[in-house]
Amino acid sequence: MLFLLRRLAFYLVAAWVAITANFFIPRAMPGNPVESIAAKYPDLTASAFKALELMLGGGNQGGLWSQYVTYLGHVFTFNFGLDIANYPTPVSTLLAQTIPWTLTLVGVATVISFVIGTGLGILAGWRHGGWLDRSLPGLMFLQAIPYFFLALLLVDFIGIELHWLPTGQGYNGATTQPGWHWAFIGSAIQHAILPAFTIVVTSVAGWMLQMRNVMITTIGEDYVVAAQAKGLANRRVIYTYAARNALLPQLQGFGLALGYVVSGALVMEIVFAYPGIGLLLLNAVSSDDFPLMQAIFLVITFTVLIANLIVDTVIVFVDPRVRAREVAR
């Protein structure tokens, strides 16, 4: 438990840093964001204007400290104010509409990519120098492709030329409505294939390379040689002796890689016009919708932190050394 508590404390610090950065960025940047919003949206009401000043600074709202405390209170109650581009929709409503799309897409695609990449990495590391291992440089080319560029190519080739799969949106709005029925779920899956494929193709080589490298070092360990000397079946040596231990650094890397995947997926959603948080962020950027941008940044950060905490919990279960270290203390 101690390990988890320490991680939890760290994530709380990280969350606090993100919240504080979010508070100070609009106040520290040159120019006055509230005035530029007021210039762009002249028909804002006085109360909306006041809420903006509270959030972004400027005007007469008391000292910096009292502003900060009010702001913290708003963040903890998920009160991100009213959106200005779609006034008066609350920002939290917009977030609640888009987060499930991104979370499902990125989550499922990342797990698929992790499983495939780790599996291929095990094989490439075990058969070091075999054809799979030698095909790695080719796969690494895929890793270097920007997410959104692969997305453009896929939309062009599979969507527009071949008409195999839909090119955009999260579901077919003409034939079905969101809800828990098969017509909608089927349509949503069909629309998610290309975006998910993009994430898997571009991120699988990274998992594979890391797993292969750790596998190669693990195979050189004495206990693997001992297992082989005992005459255990190859399959047993690979999976329960070598791969099991090589998996731990892979899991630790999972949390850090997640931020990278999320960043790529945000831009990719724009190409697919996928109704997730990335598209919302783009719209917020192009319409100078600062409150929405800030809320999106916070929500994405919190999600990544929670995902990291989940991975840490998994590590505690998988790695007896983490548990043993606590007992030793």
Added chain:
Amino acid sequence: MSTLMRLWRNLPLKAKVGAVLFGLFVLCAIIGPELSPYDPSYANPAPNLLMAHPSAQHLLGTTQTGQDILSQMLVGIRLTMELALLVGVIATALSVIVGVTSAFLGGVWDEVLSVVTNVFLVIPALPLLILLLGYLPQKGQWATIIVLSALGWPWGARVIRAQTLMIRNRDFIAAARESGEKSWRIITLDIIPNEVSLIAASFVNTVLYAIATSVALAFIGLTNLNSWSLGTILYWAQSQQALQLGAWWWFVPPGLAVALIGASLVLLNTGIDELGSPRLRASRGAAKIAGRRIWPTDPTPVLTQLTASRGRLAAFAHSFSRGSLLDETPAGGELL
């Protein structure tokens, strides 16, 4: 010069390919703008040149407003490379400073700097970058460079800190300290020279991050859209519906250029990795012994086992060969 030559000869093939490819793009960044056949912003009003397919006059075709895409690429590569290399230098310098100080000072300083590093590692960079650039009234090249450098150092700092911690406890550092060397001399003359390959790897990684992120940011429109970079070409292609109109020549060349630069850096990096730990190099793979593929990870083969699994006829034939003298059972087991 000869040390450079020796270094080059020792590089794995992957790293050589990566270096040559990256060198080509650097060359393109240096002389590209002089080679560009047209002004990249000049919109040719001739109606047959609006979104024209690639042709002899316009090798990569034209945009919807009749601008030459090849010229945009040649000019744009310079801006993208300039940005990436500058961010690489600044952010790597930051990560060396943070990593080495943190490990060298130890104690409370180390704790604080490590927490800061890890916090910046775990917070997703792109949304924060978007937030920072979104607030900036002028989103020029320098703004992007500063913001990207400010968020690009944690990964390198972490790796360099770990390495410094290891070197710090070696005997030669203790000897230097005993002989009364000042800390800054130990750091610059004893520690940093021992981390050159790590710093190089960190630089390559940072350049990769800078290219990918700056192109993505420009693609969203968070840059000076009047300048030409690989990202802004892609931005205009996307916003002018190049995809829907089937103008592949508009978005494929810049995207491919980004992918190739990225691939060259990835190759360079794995090459440097293999230079550091030769075990990771792709070995020759399976060796053939007595007609069977033997992998390095297989247990040491026993010749009897290999021969025993032959067919009866082959085993019989084998018993006449010189190799059969090595067998424990003369005719391959089963025949007897």
